Amino acid sequence: MPQFADTPRFAAIIVAAGTGSRAGQSLPKQYVRWRGKPVLRHSAETLLAAGAQPLAVAIAPDAADLAREALAGLDSIILVDGGATRRASVAAGLEALAGERPEHVLIHDAARPTLPQPVIARVLAALDDHPGAIPALPVVDTIARTKDGIMTGQEDRTALARVQTPQGFRYADILSAHRAWDGDEEPTDDAQVLRAEGKEVAVVAGDERLAKLTFAQDFAMQAPPVRTGTGFDVHALAEGEDLWLGGCKIDHDKGLAGHSDADVALHALVDAILGAIGNGDIGTHFPPSDARWKGASSGQFLQHAVSLASEAGYRVGNLDLTIICEAPKIGPHKDTMREKIAELAGIQIDAVSVKATTTEKLGFTGRGEGIAAQAAATLIREDFQ
Numbered sequence: 001m002p003q004f005a006d007t008p009r010f011a012a013i014i015v016a017a018g019t020g021s022r023a024g025q026s027l028p029k030q031y032v033r034w035r036g037k038p039v040l041r042h043s044a045e046t047l048l049a050a051g052a053q054p055l056a057v058a059i060a061p062d063a064a065d066l067a068r069e070a071l072a073g074l075d076s077i078i079l080v081d082g083g084a085t086r087r088a089s090v091a092a093g094l095e096a097l098a099g100e101r102p103e104h105v106l107i108h109d110a111a112r113p114t115l116p117q118p119v120i121a122r123v124l125a126a127l128d129d130h131p132g133a134i135p136a137l138p139v140v141d142t143i144a145r146t147k148d149g150i151m152t153g154q155e156d157r158t159a160l161a162r163v164q165t166p167q168g169f170r171y172a173d174i175l176s177a178h179r180a181w182d183g184d185e186e187p188t189d190d191a192q193v194l195r196a197e198g199k200e201v202a203v204v205a206g207d208e209r210l211a212k213l214t215f216a217q218d219f220a221m222q223a224p225p226v227r228t229g230t231g232f233d234v235h236a237l238a239e240g241e242d243l244w245l246g247g248c249k250i251d252h253d254k255g256l257a258g259h260s261d262a263d264v265a266l267h268a269l270v271d272a273i274l275g276a277i278g279n280g281d282i283g284t285h286f287p288p289s290d291a292r293w294k295g296a297s298s299g300q301f302l303q304h305a306v307s308l309a310s311e312a313g314y315r316v317g318n319l320d321l322t323i324i325c326e327a328p329k330i331g332p333h334k335d336t337m338r339e340k341i342a343e344l345a346g347i348q349i350d351a352v353s354v355k356a357t358t359t360e361k362l363g364f365t366g367r368g369e370g371i372a373a374q375a376a377a378t379l380i381r382e383d384f385q
């Protein structure tokens with residue numbers, strides 16, 4: 001369902017055929033995992049959610065497997081062989097949409113993974129009155145001309161802007177502009193290609209979060225050094241079940257019921273970690289509909305959440321858990337739980353806190369019908385001391 005129901009039908013192109021030579025990564029930068037998923041997938045998801053239909057992705061011909069993996073499960077994607085330059089990759093994307101003839105097209109760099117929806121809306125809105133529109137930010141530094149390490153002059157920065165993507169165009173205009181392009185110098189963006197045809201390009205407000213991942217340090221610098229998440233879970237107490245709490249089996253007249261071992265405490269911790277990296281919740285990764293998790297030990301869920309955090313570039317700083325129940329008494333088991341959780345999460349025991357409270361005999365926990373748990377997790381960026 002398009003998010004911008006009142007805008008004309010628009011398609012999108014993501015150019016992802018570059019080699020990322022300046023980024024110094026082991027893969028072309030658009031396929032590197034960044035904040036939990038490949039760089040390319042971030043803006044692909046955002047454009048599709050905004051209603052782009054279809055989305056052409058220009059890729060290097062030898063990167064088809066990487067692209068398919070990065071975009072797995074997304075609909076309305078057309079993979080297109082890109083070219084030797086960004087311009088050639090855009091042109092290939094435009095030609096691939098020729099059968100669709102969308103009214104508008106957004107052209108976006110895969111290397112700009114964070115794409116705020118309001119920017120998309122501003123660019124599309126400007127196309128009502130202009131054949132092209134670009135998001136841009138003001139220049140806040142002094143711009144100097146230099147020669148051989150010496151300043152030779154300065155530019156009037158009030159006349160300059162830092163141009164970002166997605167750049168929006170009336171499709172027919174940008175297609176014919178690319179077909180007609182015969183400039184001497186390679187254009188660094190598509191607005192230049194449209195302007196070469198004498199067409200006007202509107203400038204709308206960009207967003208700092210749209211920054212392009214260009215150099216190796218951009219991959220580290222863009223992630224916050226510390227992230228926090230919270231988790232909450234409840235399971236019912238039932239006769240004939242084992243009671244697993246905090247990774248420990250506890251003697252009690254009832255146990256917790258659920259699809260897995262129903263360890264409510266570990267589940268809250270899993271959700272806290274997933275929340276901190278913005279990667280769904282326990283149900284996303286271990287759906288109760290999946291028979292593999294029937295009776296499964298929740299310890300593996302916690303280990304998986306920690307490995308997802310690690311893929312996103314984070315290690316666990318500390319975990320704080322509160323178990324809410326009338327019985328059993330948690331105090332005697334606290335340190336064993338801390339030890340077990342620390343082992344599962346691969347951290348020191350002093351980075352794990354286990355607390356417990358009753359609800360003064362009130363509510364479902366007070367009546368002994370179930371146990372609740374809430375947790376907080378702090379994650380620290382791997383390279384942050």
Ligand SMILES: Nc1ccn([C@@H]2O[C@H](COP(=O)(O)OP(=O)(O)OP(=O)(O)O)[C@@H](O)[C@H]2O)c(=O)n1
Nearest residue numbers: 015016017018019020021022084085089110111
């Ligand atoms: N032949 C090319 C060159 C670049 N791009 C895309 O254009 C965007 C912006 O280019 P840039 O950040 O310069 O990426 P690379 O060309 O990959 O990087 P580098 O210049 O460091 O090699 C990127 O999403 C890149 O994949 C493309 O589709 N086809």
Ligand SMILES: C[C@](O)(CO)[C@H](O)COP(=O)(O)O
Nearest residue numbers: 086109163164165188189212
């Ligand atoms: C299109 C662009 O992102 C607008 O700022 C930029 O020009 C791309 O330049 P690159 O040298 O291809 O990274």
